[in-house]
Amino acid sequence: MGAFRIVLRFRHSDLFRIQTNSGHSGSWAGAHPEIVSCANKFWWPAGTKWEDRLASEPGTGQLNPLHPKTFGVMINVLENVASIFPENFFHSGGDEILPACWKSDSLIQSFLSTGGTLSEVLEKFINFVFPFIVALDKTAIYWEDVILDNEIKVDPSYLYPEYTIFQSWKNGTESTKKIVQAGYRVIVSSSDYYYLDCGHGGFLGNDSLYDQPPEIQKAAGGGSWCSPFKTWQTVYNYDITEGLTEEEKELVLGGEVALWSEQADGTVLDARLWPRTSAMAEALWSGNRDETGKKRYAEATDRLNEWRHRMVNRGIGAEPIQPLWCLQNPGMCNTVHAYNSGDDEENVTLSTGSVGSKGFADSS
Structure with missing residues (x-):
């Protein structure tokens, strides 16, 4: 029902807990099935379009803010969690609320038939939960969908900035800017950039994509909606404040990598997290550019390689970023050529950026 999250900020880290969520709430139906819409239904019914799915992946259920018991249950949960966890932040979710799920609920159908909207249903949820979180002396965190979704969203006036933080996950810096x-x-x-579970294929048991030629599978991201795999370089090079004014940058608290557990458990946890999360930590805490403004992933390669081996020596199963031979032969695994999208080797050009300390082409 909840998950611990570590957020790497520019100077320190914070721990907070996701607990309440109008979407992704199928587990609540185990104890209170009456307050969960479309619980335990097939996620994408046969004969329906993608936009009419009940969930974005298997596992359906969204809390129904119109049921008379919903908020009584939520008060008990909120008070219980607040008494156990002292953190100043409380993540209240709000992502991927799908219209078809709520529309399948008879209570919500009645509300819509009188002129109500699904955005108003979400507003009822926000208007109850948000003041309660603030009354507990905590700052509410919501996914960006709550104010940026194309179909179901609330007016920002319902959420006071001094008590609200949003977490962006779609459209890169565009959402951050908004x-x-x-x-x-x-x-x-x-x-x-920060979803560490991406690039491992999909988990649907009978996906016909995998019976297609490799070029079609590749064009479809190999079955992973957020392909490709996010390499440590991709994580390291992301500028989370790109395109923002100096004033706007002050509102960016930091970043969080996400490792969703559809295809990850304790057996692969260390390798999926490390050392890619370490790459984000350095980029956010120390910056990913040198004093001249050049990206410094060249020298970061050496640091991260050594750090990975330290982690392994301490019993953490961090995945390797280079063969051991590279560590034993400094500079021999680098390149002095910049990336070129052409297939002709003659068209490969030297980098116009600085060359790293061991010969790796470094660009701005």
């Missing part, structure tokens, strides 16, 4: 322009603080978790 959030800070609205006056809110933001935690950046772009799925294009």
Whole structure:
């Protein structure tokens, strides 16, 4: 029902807990099935379009803010969690609320038939939960969908910036820009850069994509909606404040990598997290550019390589970023050529950036 999250900020880290969520709430039906819409239904019914799915992946269920018991249950949960966890932040979710799920609920159908909207249903949820979180002397965190979704969203006036933080995960810096322009603080978790579960294929048991030629599978991201795999270089090179004014940058609290557990458990946890999370830590705490403004992933390669071996020596199963031979032969695994999208080897050009300390082409 909840998950611990560590957010790497520019100077320190914070721990907070996701607990309440209008979407992704199927587990609540185990104890209170009456307050959960479309619980335990097939996620994408046969004969329906993608936009009419009940969930974005198997496992359905969204809390129904219109059921008379919903908020009584939530009060008990909120008070219980607040008494156990002293953190100043409380993540209240709000991502991927799908219209078809709520529309399948008879209570919500009645509300819509009188002229109500699904955004108003979400507003009822926010208007109850948000003041309660603030009354507990905590800052509420919501996913960006709450104010940026195309179909179901609330007016930002319902959420006071001094008590609200948003977490971005879609559209890269575009979403971050919209959030800070609205006056809110933001935690950046772009799925294009910080989703560590991406690039391992899909988990649907009978996906016909995998019966297609390799070129079609590749074009479809190999079955992973957020392909490709996010390499440590991709994580390290992401500038989370790109395109923001100096004033807007002050509202960016930091970033969070996400490792969703559809295809990850304790057996692969260390390797999926490390050392890619370490790459984000250095980029956010120390910056990913040198004093001249050049990206410094060249020298970071050496540091991260050594750090990875330290982690392994301490019993952490961090994945290797280079063969051991590279560590034994400094500079021999680098390149002095910049990336070129052409297939002709003759078209490969030397980098116009600085060359790293061991010969790796470094660009701005």
